[in-house]
Amino acid sequence: MQQRLTTKTTQFKQDFKIEGNIVGKGHSPYIIAELSGNHGGSLDHALKLIDVAARTGVSALKIQTYKPDTITLNHNGPEFVVKEKLWQGRTLYDLYEEAHTPWEWHAALFKQAKINNITLFSSPFDNTAVDLLEDLNCPAYKIASFELTDIGLIKYAASTKKPIIMSTGMATFDEIQEAVAAAADAGGTELVVLHCISGYPTPIADCNLTTLTDLQRKLGVPVGLSDHSLDDTAAIAATALGACVIEKHFKLKGDDSSVDSAFSLDEEQFSRLVTRVKDTHASLGEVNYRLTDSEQDNAPFRRSLYVAKAIKRGEIFTAEHVRSVRPGKGLHPRHLNEVIGQVAAQDVEFGTPLAWEHVVQ
Template sequence: MRIASRDIGPEFPPYLIAEMSANHNGDIERAFRIMEVARAAGADALKIQSYTADTITIRSDRPEFQIKGGLWDGRSLHDLYSWAQMPWDWHGPLFDKARDLGITIFSSPFDFTAVDMLEKLDAPAYKIASFEAIDLPLIRHVAQTGKPMIISSGMADATEIAEAVDAARDAGCTELVVLLCVSGYPAPASDYNLRTLTDMQSRFGVLTGLSDHTIDNTAAIAAVGLGACVIEKHVTLDRNGGGPDDSFSLEPDELTALVEASHTAWKALGKVDYGHKSSEVQNVIFRRSLYAVADIPKGALLSHENVRSIRPGWGLAPKHLEAVIGRRAARDIPRATPLAFELIED
């Protein structure tokens, strides 16, 4: 899979997405600054969300439209999304800013009109948010753009994930990543069950990644070790900024640490290789080998008293010890001489 000019897959470093979400806090200059921070930290992409309160919900006083508990306790859905939404007239300036910075930008659309608006901006990819993973008509509409798609699994079960993947593929999506995601804000690491990543890879035949809502980087780095090729984390300028998502987002230095650590984890995966590594070459000589530990005259028997397995590693491998014991020296072998077959009679 490729987004813009960046290849994505197990053979490439993990693709790091800095999710702005609602951390702009209603200030476009703050949004610009988050983009600058993401670029400086080494993130591959900056992601936004495209909806309005009236496209994602409706204003209603009915109980099911009220939020009870959690970060947004006491708000209605319409109030929450009015507070958090990214104004549509910001999208053009944000895409322009991304081009100036040299960072990829794309979005999570929440309805058809958002997709159509993002297409006019030539968005290079689309992300389906976790709560929208069951919105198959939206997934099909995105797939018809022919752009790469990332789907967060969120609360979708295995059947619903399969339906989302099938909907995307049937509608023409050929480049797809599914992110393991826990739709808790924040989410405890113990909820993630990262071993699910390898099952998703085989069960659905997709590239996988992690949408990480934990409060540190441990789960994301561990996910790289299990084959995650995309990591998404919410990013803010200040976790105490008071915005809807600030409290569970990474601050700039933490994003930098995530980029560096996830790349290190990917490099450590490497390939199947039982050979000597570059850092070991100079240390091979410190392995054990067979040495004369006493002077052995020509014709004398080699024994456990005059031959031992010791460090360094210039002599015969220790596995040959029993084969040489009881044989005779082909010439004088001074003490501290590494044994070689030419020093021993046939």
């Protein structure tokens, strides 16, 4: 597997475009607002989510494309029931019935995104979902963490030659390698792998963000973060570590009841995340040892050698006569020991920036 993967991943691009926005290593993060099941079963609510999310400055919005029958079975056996935390006691079928985005809404949602001049794409959960999304000219596909082991789905989505973004929650590294290789086998050339912890919500101590740099090193593809923590701390830190994609769940302000609201950000919170992520990336800049524009005015106030006590021609410079002080119009401080003990070539007044012409050579 390792040899096969190393050969195949050379075909993946380090950056590419999704509807005009550049995604990839070194670029400002592509920020995705995940709408998921926060529409609450209402098309009007879903359309409003798009309108409001588009105002936050995100790069794209994402929905999920499945039906309860394409993701699970209508069965109440123990293995089909969530046993703890956020969705405790609910059957998978019941949960996905509430959370799914009806297929008959999709055309309206894509149209609403175009009205707002923002990219909308989706997570397909089976091949029929990919077919529907292809009919709607979906510009990219997201493979959810729980589907990372569905090699057939990955190959089918990658065969469209659209960009693929895949989350790694719960996956072993071998499983991640297999998923990446599957995308390569199907002819995919545009891929981002998102580090993800599938905890809802994710405690900040579980984020393990240094995994990002390890994924980048081992896979050689652009990496990012699918974040389920409760604020923007992890997103900011991931950006500093090189994440080129940030995905976070979005909800309307005051929504505390929709299926994913507990780990989603509202408009104000998401707008703040967008600003902080972009500022964090901007702060990284490049390796630079030159004066920046903002330093130019202060450069003259660095230290240099000044005459701290008036001296007559022929006198010997001592530590009383010369000091390293601000501003920076005199000799460089490195020359202090060279000057001490030398003879003054002329009278020099207190407060004069020292120059070699003041010293007998």
